Structure formats: structure tokens, C-alpha cells
Amino acid sequence: MKTAGARTPIALVPPAAVGVAFLVLPTVALVIRAPWSDLATIYRSNDITSALRISIETSLQALVLSLILGVPLAWLLARSTAPGIAVVRALVTVPLVLPPVVGGLALFLALGRNGVAGRYLDRWFGITLPFTQHGVVLAEAFVAMPFLVVTVEGAFRTADRGLEEAAATLGAGRLRVFSRVTLPLIVPSLAAGSVLCWARALGEFGATLLFAGNLPGATQTMPLLILYAFNNKPQDAVALSLPLLVVAVVILGLLRDRWLRPAAAS
């Protein structure tokens, strides 16, 4: 691609360079200013273990929930010819553009103890969601699931229908065509969508704070712990950010080398 590079308009280079600096510098600053020698002490004094555990548990649960609900939804959005499907698509992608804090508030109004649906959950089943770990999962899934849905929907849309037809002529019913042909075909996109979804859930902050609170040992995830630390001992917040930075780098590496390679589909 040397020829393409040679034809870049010069005027685009300076703003692009500033853009790179703007995006990279803060991360570099984080690494430079991290209190490397005191990491162990800081991690011990801030109960990082339980926040990390809650973060990982809830984000994985949110991913599972997103897969269970999101994959069928993505299939319907991609393939259904039902009237109004475009409206449904617009509605389910609202959380993509909605500020997470507003999302958390909305969740509270829907599923809170006095919420539109939450009051019945409480009254009939004795289920309370806000300020619990399940609440964290819901808040994260609410914000993260659309990432999975959008990615997987695109894959369902472009998956080779010819193979599905061939499977049907071989006697496979619709569910078998879906599970044995369509789903395996979109595995690369499913993986990429899952990583995006999980990363978004792991970093979720606003919706979690409003819907599940910030209770250490129960609903306090890593992002919330970082906020808490930042208000008291800013230096600790820097140290606590490092594990999330590592996770981000690992995710980037996975996406690059495993799942976003075009050849992975064959």
C-alpha cells in the first residue's frame, strides 16, 4: 500500500498527528505517573480484589445475558420482513447513543422497587434489583448489548444465504440451519461483538452508579472504585486504573490478531 500513502494530501497530516497525540498522550501519562513502587500497598489498602471480582463477574454475566437475548434479536433485525422492524431496530439501538447516566435513571424508573415493572417483580416474586449485583449486571447489559446486536446483525445480513438453502434441501429445519450453518458462519463477528460488548460492560460507570449504587463488596466495580479513590487519594486512582488499562490492551491485541482478520471466516 505504498502508493496509497504517497498520495495522501499533505494538509491532512498535521491535524492527524495532533489527533494521534491527543489520543495516545493521556494513556502515556497514566503509565508515567503511576506510583509503580507503591502498587502492592495501594492495591491492598483499597480492597481491589472484591472490586475486580465484581467487575469481572458482572461483566461476564452481562455478556452472557447479551448473548442469550441479543443474538436472536440480531437475527430478527437482520432477517425479519415484519412491518415495523425498522422501528424496533431504532429503539434497541437507543442505548448506544443515550448517555449511560440517563440509562441508569431510566432503568431505575422501570425496574426500581416502585418502577413501572419493578413494583410487580417486588410484589409478586419478592425480587429486588436496584443496589444488588444483579442490578449491576442489568445496568451493564443495558449499555453493552447494543454493541453485540449491531455487530452480529451485520454478520447475519451478509451471511451466505446459499448455504442456508443448501442445508434446507438436505433436510435441516430452520432451527438446525440456524445453529449448524448460520451461527458457525458468523463466529468471527460473534467473537468481535462479544469482546466489544464485554469491554463496554467492564468499563460501565454511569448506569451502574445510578441503578446499583456504589456499595463496596456488593456493587462497587472497578470504575466506581476508581472514582471513589480519586475523590480521596488521587494517586491511588492512578494505580487502580492500571489493571483496566492492561485489559484494554489485551482486548485490542485479541481483536487485531484473532477475530478481525478477514481470513478467520474461512
Add this chain to the structure above:
Amino acid sequence: MTLEFDGTVRREGFVLAAQVRADPGEVVAVLGPNGAGKTTLLRAVCGLLRVDDGSITLDGRTLDDPARSRFVPAERRRIGVVFQDHRLFPHQRVIDNVAFGLRSQGVAPREARRRAAGWLDRLGLTDLSRRRPGQLSGGQAQRVALARALAIDPGALLLDEPLAALDVQTRAEVQGELRQHLSAYPGPTLLVTHDPIEALLLATRLVVIEQGRVVQQGTPAQITGRPVTPYVARLVGMNLYAGTSRGGIVALDGGGEIVAPDAPDGPVLVTLRPSAFTVHVEAPHGSSARNRWHGAIAAMVPLADRIRLTVTVPQPVLVDVTASAVAELRLEPGLPVWLTAKATDVTAYPAPVR
């Protein structure tokens, strides 16, 4: 186990209205130009498309009949399809591709694999059973697709341009064995193609469709001997003219006459082989040939062992001459020539009523 399609399929700006029948053991080639409705026919028969009117039956079982609100979906028809692009599942090994249909019918994994292995053996594919479709050549992929279709013990077999996706050399290898496998298959086989060679090599009977209608059907010999449309005539390399015969003289629709003593009175079709003509550069005298035209050479195309001229008299006439005749007579495009043909080389037969 007779397969019968007698129906109408309407699509945007296109209507397929045809009757096609294939008996057990018969290989019927549906031959037609691109856009004639061949693929539509195939998709309707295997259940990927519904007919708007009429019916499809296999072995007395109605597969599709809107008048009786009957439609058997593709997955319950048990009709084996070999698609032009093979459509092997890229994420499955060859053996699993072939076992897929059996597994879909509820056969246990081990038994399905055993039977699939049997089919691979029969088609000489055993060495490839652990490969993925991406690692197969075109000819191998085609054989796997055939094995996969045969493995479901289909009530009928459909093939969509089975040789079209293969390169010339592979075609030569594949067509012989494909013919063998098709003749070993006891049920009816329907093959759609736009390639007359493919049809003539593989089929026992041809059905020619054009613009959604059946225009001619019969054995390969019947079709090549008596083409009824310009398309078929071109396919088999014949000159075809329509006209009206009276007393052995045919007045052609496009102008001119042909002497054909055997022609029945009334609307007829007349065919002449390109090799039946003699070319003269001066007006012929004393020739016993009763058909004589004057025109100019419009085009010259070299064929394997001869040169094919298109002479406009003004109707286009295909004429085959030897290379030495071209040199001797100094034939070239634009040159005025006389053509003669003996009346005995003319074949005339009643035009089909449309």
C-alpha cells in the same frame, strides 16, 4: 418415482409457465439461454420457491399445489440438489458435509458418518474426507456436493449447471464420471444448463425453454435433427428458416425460396447444415444444385478444422468451408459470392403450432 412440474411461477417482469417431467432413471436436461427460467424451475422443484399456479409432484406425492393449499417445505422434500457453486459448508470437514443431511434426518452421529464414508468411498473421495471445502479443487468440490446430495437417499436429483464452474480440463475429467454416477442413480434427475454440450453429454432427454416456455423437447437426436427455434438451431450449429411450403417450394418468411421436395404443404421449418453449401465466386453455370442464392460474406470465423462464413443473402446463412477453399477462392469479408445447395440436403418439417 416420477417427478412432474406443471406450473406457473411469476416473478417481477417474468413468467415461467412450463410442464417438465422426469421418469425414474431418466436424466432430463432443461436447456435454455440465461434468464429463460431454468433456475426458477429448479428452485421451485426443490422447494426454495413456491409456484403461483399448478403443481409439483414426486412419486405421486404433491409437493406444491396452491389450489389445494399444499406446500412441502424444502427440508421435507428429500430432493438432492447439486448447486452450481457447490455450496459446501466451509466450517465443516468433507465427511461432515456429506453426513449433514443424514444427521438432519435424525440419524445418529456414528451411523451418519459411516454412511457418509460409504458415499465418499463410492465417489473416490475417501482421501479427502478430513479436508475442509476450502482445500478442495473445483472438481473435488463438485464430487463432494454430489455425494452430499446422494447421501440423503433423495427421491429426485437436481443439478444446476454441474460443469459450468469447472475449468476446461477439469470438465473433461468430471463429465465422464458424472455421467456414470447419474446413470447409477435410480431416481429421476433434472439438470438445468445453458450449455448444449453439457446437456448432450449428460442427458437422456432435453427440454428447451425460452422466456419461461417450453419450446421443444425430445431426445438429443430429435433436438439436433429438427431444431424449432433460432436459439436451438444456433446451439446445434444449423441454419434454420421459417416459411410456407407449397408443392415442394418453400417461401421463406424473411424473403427468398428454398426447394425442398419433401416439405409438407403449410407452415414449415427448414434446416440446412453449414457444410451442405458450395461457395462460388462467379455465377454458377450447369450446377445441378436446385437451391441458389447470391449474397456477400459478412464474417469469417475459424473453427477447429474449417472456416465458418456468415453470408447475408440478405438472411444470414452459416456456411462451412475448408481453409484451402478460402485460399483458392480468395474469400474475404465483403466479397460477393453465390451459394448452392442440393435439394436433398434440405430438411423440412411442419412448424410447431404456438
